[in-house]
Amino acid sequence: MTIEADRELDITADTCPITFVRVKLALEEMAPGQVLRVVLRGGEPLENVPRALLDHGQEILVRRPLGGDLWELVVRRCR
Numbered sequence: 001m002t003i004e005a006d007r008e009l010d011i012t013a014d015t016c017p018i019t020f021v022r023v024k025l026a027l028e029e030m031a032p033g034q035v036l037r038v039v040l041r042g043g044e045p046l047e048n049v050p051r052a053l054l055d056h057g058q059e060i061l062v063r064r065p066l067g068g069d070l071w072e073l074v075v076r077r078c079r
Contacts, residue, residue, distance in 0.1 A: 003061055003074050005037035006030060011049075012041050012070065019045040020052045027058065027077045038073040039066065046071050 009026050011019045023038055030036060040049060042065075050060055053075055062074035 003035060005074060006034040008037045008039070010039045011045065012039055014045075016044045016048050020049050023049055023053065023075070024056065027075070030077045032077050032079055034077050035061065036075045036077065038075065040071055040073065042069045042071055049073065 007026060007030060009023060011022050014022060019040060023036070026036055038049070040046060050063060050073060053060060053073075057078050059076040059078050060073060061076055062072060064072050066072050
């Protein structure tokens with residue numbers, strides 16, 4: 001399944017808690033219903049970012065490995 005993203009964000013060089021802060025700021029610049037594609041590393045970012053997004057009422061459409069330690073999240077801004 002391919003979902004067209006309105007914006008993309010690479011947070012692979014960042015560490016927690018900045019990873020979620022950058023995603024949150026990107027989503028705040030987007031309209032409800034728009035989609036953000038995020039590339040992040042496994043481990044702490046992969047555990048914390050999706051959990052925080054769900055806690056903030058966002059919808060995770062895709063969570064999949066890209067290879068190595070890289071992952072993709074596709075998130076729809078809900079509010």
